[in-house]
Amino acid sequence: MAxxxxxxxxxxxxxxxNRQPRAAPLQPPGLQPTAMDIAGLRKHSVIFEALSDExxxxxxxxxxxxxxxxxxxxxxxxxPGDHLLVVMHGRVKVSLVSPExxxxxxxxxxxxxxxxxxxxxDGGPRSATVTTMEKCSFLVIWRRDFLPFLERNPQVTLKLLxxxxxxxxxxxxxxxxxxxxxxxxxLARILxxxxxxxxxxxxxxxxxGIKLSQEELGNLVGVSRESVNRQIxxxxxxxxxxxxxxxxxxxxSDLLFRESLNTGG
Ligand code: CMP
Numbered sequence: 001m002a003x004x005x006x007x008x009x010x011x012x013x014x015x016x017x018n019r020q021p022r023a024a025p026l027q028p029p030g031l032q033p034t035a036m037d038i039a040g041l042r043k044h045s046v047i048f049e050a051l052s053d054e055x056x057x058x059x060x061x062x063x064x065x066x067x068x069x070x071x072x073x074x075x076x077x078x079x080p081g082d083h084l085l086v087v088m089h090g091r092v093k094v095s096l097v098s099p100e101x102x103x104x105x106x107x108x109x110x111x112x113x114x115x116x117x118x119x120x121x122d123g124g125p126r127s128a129t130v131t132t133m134e135k136c137s138f139l140v141i142w143r144r145d146f147l148p149f150l151e152r153n154p155q156v157t158l159k160l161l162x163x164x165x166x167x168x169x170x171x172x173x174x175x176x177x178x179x180x181x182x183x184x185x186x187l188a189r190i191l192x193x194x195x196x197x198x199x200x201x202x203x204x205x206x207x208x209g210i211k212l213s214q215e216e217l218g219n220l221v222g223v224s225r226e227s228v229n230r231q232i233x234x235x236x237x238x239x240x241x242x243x244x245x246x247x248x249x250x251x252x253s254d255l256l257f258r259e260s261l262n263t264g265g
Contacts, residue, residue: 033065033139037088041139044112045086046159055153062145067137074116074130074138081119081126082143087111090136091210094128095219105219107170108133108197108210117160120146133210178222180263186221187231188260191241195250204242204249211246 033041038060041048048056065088068074075081077096087109094107094115106128109115119126120143141149150157177186191208199206214232215225235241240256242249250256 033060033088040111041086041088045114046112046163047086047114047141047156050155050159051153059141059149060139062149063139063141065137065139067135068132070132070134070136072132072136074132075126076129077126079126081116083140084114084116084120084146085130085138085140087113087115088137088139091133092130092136093133093216094130097129103219104222105216106174107167110197114160114163117164181260182262183221183223183227184231184259185262186223187217187228188256190217190220191248191250191256192253192260194248195253199250202249205251206249206253208248208250212248213246214243 038056042051042056043049048059051059063086074085074092089111091108091110092115093105094109096104096106115130116126118124150160173189177189181189194208194210194212195206198209200209212220213225214228217232218225218228221228232241232243235256236243240250240252242251
């Protein structure tokens with residue numbers, strides 16, 4: 001989905017200097033993906049969908065499964081990284097955090113999505129912080145296993161490149177939005193994206209199946225919680241949406257769509 005940075009430019013190197021390398025998570029004994037987990041990955045994960053049953057089983061042999069509670073930091077920007085993770089259940093947010101603790105959410109990832117591939121592939125530090133938004137489980141695959149696996153399976157490399165290109169497009173959209181759009185347009189874009197990704201059409205409107213605080217919405221749009229609050233209140237009062245305890249219902253998505261194209265002021 002679209003990604004966003006905060007209002008102010010920030011220096012992250014200070015925060016990065018204090019971070020300690022963290023060990024890769026260990027697999028609790030006996031934790032194994034079920035047949036349904038594997039079937040889900042075969043359908044929704046760029047790494048698994050291009051594989052035959054046998055190749056998928058081979059890759060599974062190299063992977064470990066880990067579970068984490070909500071709000072657990074999987075890793076922080078700046079840490080070294082030698083493994084990637086595939087989301088099996090739950091959602092994570094990918095964010096940048098300034099030394100003052102201000103957060104910019106770049107993306108929200110869900111089942112089938114892969115993260116941690118950048119440090120694995122280029123050997124550089126983690127480019128962002130990843131935190132669970134709810135209870136999650138992941139497959140962990142290490143560089144020493146994954147690179148030879150990619151060499152044996154060029155079709156997986158192509159899928160991965162396509163997924164990275166899609167991510168870059170979303171980031172370009174975000175940068176364009178920050179540069180050219182006013183707050184209502186940016187917020188409208190985020191809400192439409194969330195509606196497309198997580199929305200369910202009901203008699204009340206499009207219910208976004210992911211709870212987001214106004215602070216998190218601000219961190220997605222790149223503005224303060226107060227600015228988001230003011231705009232949400234305007235839209236709630238004019239019947240464009242409902243917002244209650246983190247659940248958003250889009251009631252007039254046509255208007256939001258028109259708003260998202262508004263490049264004025
Ligand atoms: P890595 O740099 O190893 O660790 C942080 C991960 O966050 C990164 O790999 C990607 O998987 C993911 N990530 C970084 N930037 C973005 C972005 N703009 N959109 C989506 N995911 C990202």
